[in-house]
Amino acid sequence: MKKVFRFLFFLPTIYYLLSTISYAQPISSAELINNAKQYDGKTVVYEGEVIGDIMVRGDYAWINVNDGQNAIGIWMSKNLVKDILYIGSYKSKGDWVEITGIFQRACLQHGGDLDIHAQAIRKVRQGRHVLERLNMGKRNLVFVLLGVLCLVWILKQLKLK
């Protein structure tokens, strides 16, 4: 009888712990998207590069974080984005951040978007500007093709005359 009572006491506790389980290891975007139902409403850790824009909306902001496979929208307090200095684009590598937050398969607050509501953000690696060096091979090819083009043009004009 005592065992039964103990079991009945622990059952809701185990259920509660399982339902609010958090995943301490970073989970990839592909894993989150492919198993969205499994992670829905759970606290997850996700990391990747901040890309595009920081879109401030009132006291909150949207950032999009790409882990190399997909980008996922992160909804967070405006205060949390202050540390983000670099955003990924053609001319820069964005900051690599680790997000801890609640994963939503179809967020009711945001029209059904698959997103993460961030509770904490940690910068893993700072981004940087990407210096663009002129590709000499391409430059030389431009000149060679220009020569060929001029030759074709001259031949065309000559024959026409």
Add this chain to the structure above:
Amino acid sequence: MILKPRLEDIKAIGYYLGKIILGLGLAMLIPIIISLAFGELNPALDFLISIEIALIFGLILVKLCFSPPRARGAEFTEKDLNWMQGMIVVSLSWLAAMLLGAIPLYLSGHWKSYLDACFDAMSGFATTGLVLVQDLDHLSFTHNLWRHLIMFIGGQGIVIVALSFFVRGASGAFKMYVGEARDEKVLPNVIHTARFIWLVSVVYLILGTFALGTVGVLNGMKPINAFFHGACVFMAAFDTGGFAPQSQNILYYHSLPFEIITIIIMLLGAINFKMHYHLWMGNRREIFRNIETKTLFITVVITFCITAFGLTQIGSYPKAIVLFRKGFYQLISGHTGTGYMTIYARQFINEWNQLALVGVICAMGLGGAACSTTGAIKMLRIGIIFKALKEDIKRIILPERAIVIQKFHHIKEIFVEDKQARSALLITLAYLVLYGLGAIIGMLFGYPFLDSLFESTSAAANVGLSCGITDVNMPAALKLTYIFQMWAGRLEFMSVFTLVGFFIAAIKGKK
């Protein structure tokens, strides 16, 4: 008896193809201007190389296929094209556009192979929207603009560009215009029609870019990004293409107003240019009377009911606004042939049930209006088939002596004729075969039936919604299959069949 093509045919085809290639080369000047504005050096080199290659090939073709003036002063390569020549010029122009348009993409290093770059180039020109690009979020402004510009060019029609600026003879121009799946003239002269299509598109481009850019700024984007994205998204939405500047497609913006504006632009793109003309002329009643808009409304309602019922069955999106932003958005995007997405590709398979997917597949297969930028079967044909069916049923029900006639309103009152119904049914059948063929090939590579049918319909109907099959790692043969489907689907078969016939005649024909 099949006759071998004459040298005169080959020269006429080559001459006009050369001119169109020259036009394409000149279009690459626009990204170069952008590269200079944004200070992107290597992308500028990519486009310089591509322009030079295009100009070299174009000049050689024009030179080789040019014939000197004859006794009466006419150059036969500049005479009006016949139907066969016009159709072949069109089909080859699209292949040439794919091969040349892919060069700057491949040189950027964001595409794993030249085949992948060709896939995206054909997807762009055919306004499909399926992509194999890698690391899109770090792509330059220059290349990103080119991706969207090719949708704008392809949506109006590659040949329309040439018609507007290069082609002299009106009769030859009409044959190329028809070859590009545009069998309706807005204005009596086809060159004027081509220019009107450009006028409509440019006016909407300015308005659409302003609207999307403003929403972008209000959503917190940097103004330069907001307006650049606005222009790109407009070009892809109005031309029912589906490319977007970021890898998340429209999900990137997390914005209801942005989604609503793109829905409006997609619908504008799915409307017949003839309808645009009448709306511009103040004839607003046409929109309520026209068979195409009526059919579009009915098919959207039916397919959305199917999709919504499916989604409600599994409770994927419990709130009405969520159902609108996820269910209705993907559906209208599919129906107009755009392919904009606010969900991830795999969510179709993982979170939508089969009924919801069938609703979207049907919508994709139907398409928008004739003489619009959409692909697929198109509303006019569906309307005509329905009317013809109604006529036949009436004939059976009514007494034999009763005279049964059916008419429909498309700018004017038109009587349904057997010839129209036959033509509509044949093209519909050809599309259904193309959808099925792609699905079978997909299944041969081990993909499930519904996934294969979804992706195949999306490619052949020039939609661009993906359930995840389109991927850089998919077999090369499947990439080639989808390229063929996009090409044949965009040109509505006739010019592709003519090209096949031309090659058969060249091999088996008699002199």
